[in-house]
Every structure is written in structure tokens, then in C-alpha cells.
Amino acid sequence: MELLTALYALCFLYFTYYIYNLVLQKRNQCCYMLAYECYKATEDRKLHTELCASIILRNKNLGLEEYRFLLQTIVNSGIGEDTYAPNNVILGKEECPDLIDSLSEMDDIFFDTLDNLFAKSGISPQEIDILVVNVSLLSAVPSLTARVINRYKMRSNIKAFNLSGMGCSASLIAIDLVQHLFKTHNNVFAIVVSTESLGANWYCGKEKSMMLSNCLFRSGGCSMLFTNNKALKQQAILRLKCMVRTHYGSNDEAFECCIQMEDENGYRGFRLTKKLVKSAAQSFIINLRVLGPKMLPLWEIMRYLVVSYRFRKFKSSSSQAAAAVPNLKTGAEHFCIHPGGKAVIDGVGKSLGLTDYDLEPARMTLHRFGNTSAGGLWYVLGYMEAKKRLKKGDRIIMISFGAGFKCNNCVWEVMKDMEDGNVWEDCIDNYPPDSLVNPFMEKYGWINDEHLSFIRMDDYRMFS
Template identity: 55%
Template sequence: MDLLILLCSLLISYLIFKIWKFIDSKRDQECYILDYECYKPSDDLMVSTHLSGEIIRRNKNLGLNEFKFLLKAIVSSGIGEQTYAPRLVLQGREENPTVRDGIEEMEEFYTDSVGKLLRRNGVSPREVDVLVVNVSMLASVPSLSSRIINHYKMREDVKVFNLTGMGCSASLISIEIVKNIFKSYMNMTALVVTSECLSPNWYSGNNRSMILANCLFRLGGCAILLTNNRSLSTRAMFRLKCMVRTHHGSRDDSYNCCVQREDEHGRVGIHLDKSLPKVATRAFVENLRVITPKILPVTELLKFMLRLMAKRISRNPRKGSSATNLAPKIGIDYKRGIDHFCIHTGGKAVIDGIGYSLDLSEYDLKPARMTLHRFGNTSASSLWYVLAYMEAKKRLKRGERVFMISFGAGFKCNSCVWEIVRDLGLDDDGDGNVWKHCIDDYPPKSISNPFLEKYGWIQNEDDPETFKFPDDQPHD
């Protein structure tokens, strides 16, 4: 009898041990953000209104109609006059970029942001177990990831991933790579480095489908420190709840809507096709269909199902709205499962369209609008500038959820949800948030449009030979 009791006790102990090990292993599959650092370029790279017009003016391939098109695009872009451009553009060398220009642009970014991030968190570069780098439009030899490893003297066995050509949604792809690695290894520290290289990709031709990118894209980048070490969970800022990636690359119109190519004169640029809004809408709706059941309560899911059934009967979006819509209104309340919305700053129309589709308030859209105004479209890193704005405004409270959504060439729509682990706000040491130097000025009582004030007159010009600026003052 005693032997039977002993055997039962051992069996129960074994089962408890196995259950504990199973739970313990699952806990180590969590993905936490310990900290992140957005890049603030030096003030000498800031683009003023006068400089914007001057950059357009010195492109000798543009006619009057192209001048008007670009100036109109700038005026309506939602971008302010404190964004940053590559050094070679400010120096007037954009038509003759070199490989070194692109590498130096990236070096300025990662030596600043990665260095600050590691120092602030007391993490040695040799403690980094995983490095994921995504920069879409620069493929150097050695790779950018190798350059970062060499600069910071990381370990020989660091797991390295170098992503190119992934577009504006690449940072979430990088996060998913880290998340999948965390499923197989315990107590890991990962570093994600996300940016875009503009220096070798400035378009100097006159193809309208390719010159628009020059108006929106600006310098930026972000370094993100992640871990699955549960002993560090109390230090973490965010915990990943779920992620959904939608890729429509098998569809020809989706594949061809955003392509790097040469124009008829051999000048390289990014072609944005007229089908882009339709393609983005399709990817956006498909992504929402998958992630919505993961983030909303049952009552809202029922409304979602009814909405889908109604859409099958009538596929036309609701008429009568003056908004530029990315997609028709979904018709459910996403605020029942989400507290904050982190929207890719692809442009004013993108922000307006997502706001309309998800029925968001101006309060919800303000972080994206202010990020577009202050920093422009910084490609894959733009989501993190929006998140930093929310943090600087002390919006982010423990237990709340942040919904990130971004778009990219391919065509892709990626989204994820983060749970806030602790109350977040500006730190006291003057470091750590890219908005700290100017957050008190945002949002301004009214956003003036310096581009309209300075260049609105071009609409009355008839002769490209008489194109002049309102003053002869050189830019700062």
C-alpha cells in the first residue's frame, strides 16, 4: 500500500513537473519590447519651404505642368517644413548619387539610434542574440547587418537577418521574425533596425507616377530592443498579442502597383500605379477580416459577420462622404477591443481613409497626422514615430492595447496588436523620445501651410521660362 502511495505521489509530481515545464516554455515564447529609439537627424538636414521649391526648380527635366503637379502635391501633402532630407539632396547632388552616399546615410542613422538604445538600457552589443535589419532600397556588400555587427563588435554566433525590398511594412515583418525565433529559444535579446535609404533613390525625371515619392519620403529610422526573458517583463514597455500579415503578390495588379523601375530615359525611381488605391483597399479589408476576430469581443464579431453578409449583397461603399476613402466603412466599433491606433503615415489620404473605414475620431488620428507633419513618411519606421508621439503625450496606460497597421510594396498589409505593460511617458533624463524637444508645440492650435503660402501663386504661371521664386533669398 505504501509503495502504491509512493508511486502515485511520484506520478502526480511528474505530471505537475511536466505541466509546469509546458507552461514555463509557453511563457518564454512571449515577445516583449524593452525599448525603442527613433532617429532624429541633425538640424542641418531640415527641409524648409524655400529649399523644397529650389530642389524642384533645379530639376531641368520638368516642364511647367510638372512644376505645378509637384508643388500642388507638396501643398496638399500634410507635411510641414521641419522634415529631413538626405545630405546629397541638400548639396544639389541628387542626380549623381554614389554607393557611398547611401552607406553614409545609413551609418549616420544606426550609429546614433542603435548606440543610444543600447547605452540607455545597459545592454552590451555582445548580449544581442538576434539582429534583424530592414532597409528596402539599399543592398550593399557587405550587407548593412554586417556593417552594424562590425561597428558594434557583436558576437560571432549572433543570428542575423537582412531584409531588402520589403517596403513600408517591413518593420512588422522584422518583428514577426523575432517572434518566431523566440518560440524556439529561451532568454533571448533581439535588436530590430528599420529604416529607408533615400540617397541613391531620388528620382530626377519627369514621369508623374515616379516623382510623387520625392514629395513624401523623408529621413528616419528606428532601433527596437526585444526579449522573451520573463525576468525582464517588468521592465518591458509592450507585449505582442497577435500579428497578421496579408500578401497579395500573386495578383498581377497588386504586384505591379508599386515597383522600382527605370523610366523611358533610364532614370530609376518608384512607379506608383493608378491601381494602388484599389489594391491597398483589397489588402486592407482582407487583413481586417483575419485580425478582427483576434481583437474584438464576441458581440462585435457578430456585428462584423452581419456587415460582411451585407457587403456581399451590396458591394458599393456608402455614398455622400467627402472623405478620400481607403476602404468602405467596416461598420463595427474597433474601440471595443483597441485603445490606440498607430497608423502608417503613407500620406494624408492614407490616414483619412483608414480613419473613415474604422470610424476613428480626430483624437485617434492626431498622432499619425502630427507625425506626417513633423517627420513626413519615414517608410517602415513611421509607425514607431507615431507610437513615440502617443508616449510623449502620456496616452499609453498599463493594460491598454495599441493597434499598428502598415502597407508595403508587393503588395502587403501587415498589422499587429501590442499590450502596454506599464504606464508610459517622457523620461526625466532628456533622452529616449524623438518628440521630447518639440512635444509641447504639438498639436498646434492651427496648422498653417507654408507651402501654400509660398508656392500657391505657381497655379497662375503660364510660361515655364518665367518661373521665379517670390524672393531671391537663399535657403538656410
């Protein structure tokens, strides 16, 4: 009887929520994406095996043990040979970067993606009403938003916001900010620019937990154009349906699992601990408790509640897995997972019961572009589009994690068939490749030979 009463109450709440959403949509709270442009660096900045090895060998603080750790990490990272590094790292200035190096890195990404965005959309910079730039590891004066405004001579009454320290999930935080501004500003255009400053934050020490960031993070970024003008609905490619942000920073383990710091020798970097995957899982569960009812059909919510109730009542081990999470595939056709690392992608896939097809966009993005921080989600979206997977009416769930610890997820509706090749155009036919194994082991596997432990790394060239 209690279960039946709960189901009736749930139906009533769901119907009330549905009517409430319809009212909100009529109050100009829609958020449409008109276009997006991802950044692709020049060919001379590609981190192929030999260049990557030469950069590693420049670090005189590393010994044989550290080299073996790096070899194992790179081989198992899921990252290929076509990712891009900051220019100052390519030029050997990673230990002593100048401010101009960081600003030049940002300018390249900002202006390349924005130039293409304005050209594709036909919207001029002077029409932009809201500008949000998110770069976690660089706070400049004047702000990075000011650099964009100055370059494009934008209007003096533009609403500009500069976000820093928000981590890999900053892109969705910026979009959430835009969505809230849309509630009080009618028929406006907004731009979000998401990237990361890597050149000045390349770690030059030997702490293993801090060396991981050099193996995972790569140059990249994205600029996006949004509007709440319903007259432009037919031009939109995506419509934001719902967004849920979860901050798990009150948990000490989660707060410290990915953090910028200095090691004992004063080298600054980004530490990634083994607690990251656990923190991501816990914050994800909290997020789904709120996101699930917003995106899932009523029958799936009812099914999940019944299964959960039976599990709690009978403590059935067979239904424990089913009670863990609802079936998100009933609320979304596509899964756009932040390509933060192989462990995170596989962990999300396992917890949600996703197939290799579902995880393919995130895995291929990690392989081709690496972890591009806040811009990574849009390379995953670009892969789906280049593969012609996105059809009108499809729903996409975006799943992102970031330092703090944060889990920010949202659901988009595809407004038209999407078939642009974007940054994947010249290589999409080669994906997925036959193997994702990095060729480092083939060339540098001799480092693991215990009989060669007496060799100094200065003698490396005799083996290359």
C-alpha cells in the same frame, strides 16, 4: 436555428482558441519590447520651404506643368517644414550619388539609434542574440547587418538577418521574424533596425507618378530591443499579443501600384499609382478577417456576425456600412497607422470609423517627419507616448502597408505607463498645430497664374 447553431460553434471555437493561446504563452513564445529609439537628423538637413524649392528647381527636366503639379502635391500632402532630407540631396548630389553616400546615410541612422538604445536599456551589444536589419532599397556587400556587427563587435554566434525590398511594412515583418525565432531560442535578446535608403533613390525625372515619392519620403528610422525572457517582463514597455501578415501580390493592380522602376529617360525612382489606396483597402479587409477574431472580444464578434447575417439575408442598405468591418475600438484603445500619406491615413480612418483623436498621431507624424518608410510606425508610437496617452493595460493596433502589396498589422499591450518625450520632446507642446497647410502656396502660388506661362523657370529668382 442556423444562426443559433453558428453562435454555439463560434463560442466553442473562441474558447478553444483562448485555451490554445494560454498554452502557447507558457511555451516561451512571448515577445516583449524593452525599448525603442527613433532617429532625428541634424537641423541643417531640415527641408524648409526655401530649401525644398531650391532642390526642386535644380531639376532641369521639369517644366511649368510639373512645377504646378509639385506645388499642388506638396500643399495637400500634410507634410510640414521640419522634415529631413538625405545629406547628399542637401549638398546637391541627388543626380550622381556615390555608394559611400548611401552607406554614410545608413551609418548615421544605425549608430545614432543603436547607441541611444544600448545606453537607455543598459544592455550591451555583446548580449544581443538576434539582429534583423531592414532597408528595402539598398543591398550592400558585406551586408548592412555585418556593418552593425563590426561596429559593435557583437558575438560570432549572433543570428543575423538582412531584409531588402519589403517596403514600408518591413518593420512588422522583421518583428514577426523575431517572434518566430523566439519560439526556438529561450531567454534571448533581439534587435530590429528599420529605415530606408533615400539618398541614392531620389527621382530626377519628370514622370508625375514617380515625382510623388520625393514629396512624401523623408529621412528617419528606428532601432528596437526585444526579449522573450519572462524574468524581464517588469522592464518591458510593450508585449506583442498577435500579428497578421497579408500579401496581396497575386493581384496585378496591387503588385504594380508602388514599384521601383526607370522612366523612359532612364531615371530610376519609385512609382506610386492611383491604385494604391484601393489596394491598401482590399488587403486591409483580407487582413482584418484574420486579425479581428484574434483581438476582438467575443460579444463584438457575435454582434458583427449577426449584423452581417441580417445584411446578407435582407440586403438592407442601412446595415451595409455596419457589416463592412467590425468595431476595432472594442479590441484596442489606440490606433498606430503607418504615416504613408494623407490619403492612406484618411482612408483607414473612414473605413474604421475613427475620430480625429484616433488619427492625430499618424497625421502629426506625417506633418513633422514625413513618410519615413519602415520606421514611420515608431514615430507615431512616440507621439502617443510623448502625449502621455499610453497607460498600463492599453492595447495598440499597428496598421502598416508596403510594396508587394502587403498589409501587416499587429496588436500590442502596454506593460507600463509610457511618458518618454523621445524625438518629440522639443516640439510636442506645439502639436497639433493650428493649421497643417504647407506654406508653399503662400510663396509660390504665382506658378498657377496662367498669365505667367510665358516665364522661364530660369527667371524664377526675380519673383523670390
